[in-house]
Amino acid sequence: MIHARNLPFVTTLAIFVIAYGLCVLQFPNMLSTRVIGNLLTDNAFLGIAAVGMTFVILSGGIDLSVGSVIAFTSVFVAVMIGSFGVHPLTAFLAALVISTLFGCLMGAMIRYLLIPPFVVTLAGMFLARGAAYLVSTQSVPITHEFIDTMLGFYIRFPGGGRLTLLAMVMLIVFAVGIIVASRTRFGANVYAIGGNIQSAELMGVPVGATTIRIYALSGFLSGLAGIVYTLYTSSGYSLATVGVELDAIAAVVIGGTLLTGGVGLIAGTFIGILLQGLIQTYIVFDGTLSSWWTKIVIGILLFVFIVLQRTIIWYSDRRLAVRQLKEV
Amino acid sequence: MKTLSGQHALLEARGIGKSFFGIPALDEVDFTLQGGEIHALLGENGAGKSTLIKILTGVYRRDRGTIYLEGNEISPDDVASAQALGIGTVYQEVNLLENLTVAENLFLGRQPRRFGMIDRRTIRDRSKTLLERYGLDIDVDALLSSFSVAIRQIIAIARAVDLSGKVLVLDEPTASLDAHEVKGLFTVLRQLREDGVGIVIITHFLDQVYEIADRVTVLRNGRLVGSRTISELPRLDLISMMLGRELQHITRDHQAEPETIDDRGAPSIQFQNYGKKGSVAPFDLDIRPGEVVGIAGLLGSGRSETAFLLFGIDRADSGTATIDGEQVAITSPEAAIANRFGFCPEERKTDGIVGDLSVADNIALALQAQRGWMRPISSSHKRELADSFIKSLDIRPADRERPIKFLSGGNQQKAILARWLVTEPRLLILDEPTRGIDIGAHAEILKMIEKLCSQGMSLVVISSELEELTAVAHRVIVLSDRRHVAELSGRHLTTDGIIRAIAGTGETEAA
Numbered sequence: 001m002i003h004a005r006n007l008p009f010v011t012t013l014a015i016f017v018i019a020y021g022l023c024v025l026q027f028p029n030m031l032s033t034r035v036i037g038n039l040l041t042d043n044a045f046l047g048i049a050a051v052g053m054t055f056v057i058l059s060g061g062i063d064l065s066v067g068s069v070i071a072f073t074s075v076f077v078a079v080m081i082g083s084f085g086v087h088p089l090t091a092f093l094a095a096l097v098i099s100t101l102f103g104c105l106m107g108a109m110i111r112y113l114l115i116p117p118f119v120v121t122l123a124g125m126f127l128a129r130g131a132a133y134l135v136s137t138q139s140v141p142i143t144h145e146f147i148d149t150m151l152g153f154y155i156r157f158p159g160g161g162r163l164t165l166l167a168m169v170m171l172i173v174f175a176v177g178i179i180v181a182s183r184t185r186f187g188a189n190v191y192a193i194g195g196n197i198q199s200a201e202l203m204g205v206p207v208g209a210t211t212i213r214i215y216a217l218s219g220f221l222s223g224l225a226g227i228v229y230t231l232y233t234s235s236g237y238s239l240a241t242v243g244v245e246l247d248a249i250a251a252v253v254i255g256g257t258l259l260t261g262g263v264g265l266i267a268g269t270f271i272g273i274l275l276q277g278l279i280q281t282y283i284v285f286d287g288t289l290s291s292w293w294t295k296i297v298i299g300i301l302l303f304v305f306i307v308l309q310r311t312i313i314w315y316s317d318r319r320l321a322v323r324q325l326k327e328v
Numbered sequence: 329m330k331t332l333s334g335q336h337a338l339l340e341a342r343g344i345g346k347s348f349f350g351i352p353a354l355d356e357v358d359f360t361l362q363g364g365e366i367h368a369l370l371g372e373n374g375a376g377k378s379t380l381i382k383i384l385t386g387v388y389r390r391d392r393g394t395i396y397l398e399g400n401e402i403s404p405d406d407v408a409s410a411q412a413l414g415i416g417t418v419y420q421e422v423n424l425l426e427n428l429t430v431a432e433n434l435f436l437g438r439q440p441r442r443f444g445m446i447d448r449r450t451i452r453d454r455s456k457t458l459l460e461r462y463g464l465d466i467d468v469d470a471l472l473s474s475f476s477v478a479i480r481q482i483i484a485i486a487r488a489v490d491l492s493g494k495v496l497v498l499d500e501p502t503a504s505l506d507a508h509e510v511k512g513l514f515t516v517l518r519q520l521r522e523d524g525v526g527i528v529i530i531t532h533f534l535d536q537v538y539e540i541a542d543r544v545t546v547l548r549n550g551r552l553v554g555s556r557t558i559s560e561l562p563r564l565d566l567i568s569m570m571l572g573r574e575l576q577h578i579t580r581d582h583q584a585e586p587e588t589i590d591d592r593g594a595p596s597i598q599f600q601n602y603g604k605k606g607s608v609a610p611f612d613l614d615i616r617p618g619e620v621v622g623i624a625g626l627l628g629s630g631r632s633e634t635a636f637l638l639f640g641i642d643r644a645d646s647g648t649a650t651i652d653g654e655q656v657a658i659t660s661p662e663a664a665i666a667n668r669f670g671f672c673p674e675e676r677k678t679d680g681i682v683g684d685l686s687v688a689d690n691i692a693l694a695l696q697a698q699r700g701w702m703r704p705i706s707s708s709h710k711r712e713l714a715d716s717f718i719k720s721l722d723i724r725p726a727d728r729e730r731p732i733k734f735l736s737g738g739n740q741q742k743a744i745l746a747r748w749l750v751t752e753p754r755l756l757i758l759d760e761p762t763r764g765i766d767i768g769a770h771a772e773i774l775k776m777i778e779k780l781c782s783q784g785m786s787l788v789v790i791s792s793e794l795e796e797l798t799a800v801a802h803r804v805i806v807l808s809d810r811r812h813v814a815e816l817s818g819r820h821l822t823t824d825g826i827i828r829a830i831a832g833t834g835e836t837e838a839a
Contacts, residue, residue, distance in 0.1 A: 184445065185437070195426060203424070
C-alpha cells in the first residue's frame, strides 16, 4: 500500500518516467548511456548539496548558506593547491573540517539562541561568500597530477557512457543518505523534530544534539559538493554557484519533501535532481530553446508540487474526519 | 510515608515549592501515590496541578522539596531522565507525532537495532504484541494521523507504560473523547491498575473521578487542600474542597437586601434566550445599573464561554440582546466596545496585556479602539489619562513609561481595569480578576469593584473563589455542564448554596 505521505514521491517518479519517455520518443539518442553519464556528472555537486538540504528541510529548517559554502570551498581548495602547493587530499580534508564546523556553529545558534534557521543561514550565506572573496576574487585554475588521476578514473558503460568519479561520489552520498534517514536513530529523530518539535522533546528526543548534527551534516555535504565542483570545473571561483541553495531546495520539494518538515524521502530528492538534469538535457538536444526554459519549467513544477502536497493533506484530513464520523 | 505493609509508597513528593518570576505557583505541596492506585489530581485553573505534574515528570525544576520513587530520592532533570526512572506522561495536546507510523511512534528514541541499523521487523512485531495487550488490533505501519484521538490516546499510554512502567501520568485524557471512548480508556486504566502501575489522572469531570479513581488530592491556589479516599468523600465535600469555603464571614449583608431583585430598578441590559450550540445552552440574563452579577461553576462548566458570548468573542446563535429597551447585535468585540462593554480576560499574560508596551500605552488601548484608528489619542492626553489612573488605582511603580511586563500581576490587573475604565463602560466583564494576585492587591481589587458599581456601572464577575463571589455579588448565576442551573440572591447567596447548586442537590436544600 502506498502511504499518503509517499504519494508526492510516487508522483515525481511517474512524472520523471513519462517525461523521459517523451524525450526519448523525440530524441532516441537521449536513451544512450553517454547522456545518462553526463547527466549524473553535471549534477553531481548539486545532488550532494541537495542530500544535506533534504535533512535540513525534513527537520523543518532551511539552509541558505549552501551555495556560498560551495564557492568558499572551491576557492579555498584551489588556492591551497595552486598557490601553496598543498597536497589535494590535505586541502580537501581541511575544507571539509571548516565547512562542517561552520554548519555546527549555525546549528548551535539556531538551537541555543532560538534564532530562526532562515536568519542564521542567511547570515552564514553572506559570511561564507565574503570569506570566499577574501581568499581570492580571481578565478583560480588548478593543475595537479593527483587531480588528473582522479578525473581520469571512471567506469565505462556499454554504449560509450562514463560513470565518472564525481558521479560515483554523488551516488554513494545518496545511498548513505537513504540509509541514514530511514534506518538510524538520527534519521528518525530528524523526522520527529520536523513533525512537531515540542512533541519530539516531550517524547525524549535529544533535540539540541540532533539540530546541531543536521546543520553540521549540511555543512559537510556543502563542503563535499564544493570539492566536487572544483574538480568538475578544474578551478575555484568566488563568484560561482550563486543561488545553488535554491536549486537544491527546488530538487528537494519536487522530490516530494514537505517544506514544513517531517515528510519526505532522500530518494525523492534524487529524482528531483534527475528531473532538473533531464530538462537541461532536453534543451541542449532541442538546440532552439533558451536555457531560461529550465527555470520556467522548474517554476511550474514547483507550483504543481506545492498544490499537490496541499491537496493530499487536505484529502487525508477529510478522509479521517469522514471515518471518525462513521465511527460515531 | 509507609504503607500498612511497611513498604515505601511508589511515588512521594514532600514540601514541593515552585515560583515563577517571584509569584508562587506551588507552596509546600505533598503528594503520595501508591502502586496499583488511580489517583485523581483536582483543582481549578491555576491551582497548580500542571506545575506539580511538570515537576514530577522533569519538565520543570522544583525550587524546594524532595521527591522519592520507591523510597529513593530522585531528581529528574528532563523528560528523558524521568522516563528512564519509570515515570511516563501522556500530555493532553502535544502528544506523539502525526507524521510517523504507529510503530515508529511507539519506539521513537529507543529503537531496537541490528548492526547499528534500526530493526524495523522487530519494531513492527513488538508494536503489534504491545498494542494487542490493550485490545488494539491495528495496522502499526499506518500513519498515526489516520487514527482517531481515542486510539492515539491508547497508543500514547502504551508507549508511556512500556517505556516507564511504574508511574503513568495522564493530563486531561478524556477531554476530547466521547462516552464510549472514555469507557474503553477506563478499561485499559483498570487493567494497568491490576498490573500494579500507579496512575495519576488530571481531569475536571467529577463523574469520571467517582467512576475510576481510588483517591483524590485537591490543590487550590498552589496549596494542598487535602488528600482523601474517594469512597469516603461525598461529592458535596469534594466540591467545597475545590472551591473553598473556609472563610465564612460575608462582607456584604445579603440578609438586609431586598428579597426580590425587581426592587432594584429596571434592568438596563437584557440577554434573552442567549446561547450558542456546543458552547453554552440558551440563558436569560438581566443586569441592572450598579449591579454585580457573579458567575460560579467548576472548571469547564461554561463560565468563560458565557463571558465570550456576552462580549461578542463567540457569536450567539440564538436569542437577543437589549440595551435600555433597544435591541443590539453584539457580533464582535468591536460591537461590544461600541456598546460600552469591557472585558478583562482570564489569561492576563496572553490575552490581556501587551507586555512590551508601556503602562500608558496599555491603558490607552481600549479607548483608542473605541475611537477608531483614524483619531489618534494625543500623547499629552494619554499621559494625563495614565497618570490619573496610576494615582487613583495606586498602580506601582508609578511609572507610566515602564513596559507593563515588568509589573507584578496585581498591578498588571489594575492597569487592565484602568484600560476599560477610561472608556467609561456601562458593563464590565471580569473573568477571574484576582487570579495569581497577592492578598493585598486582591482586597484592593474587590474594593474597587464595589466602588465602581456604586457609581452606576454594571459588572459581571466570574470567579472560582466562592468567598469572593459571595462578598461582592448581588446575585450569582451557577453553571454546570454548560447550563445555567441556578440563580442565587439575598439570603440564599452563600458558599454552601452555590456548592449545593453545583452538585445538583438543588435549591430545596438551600432554601
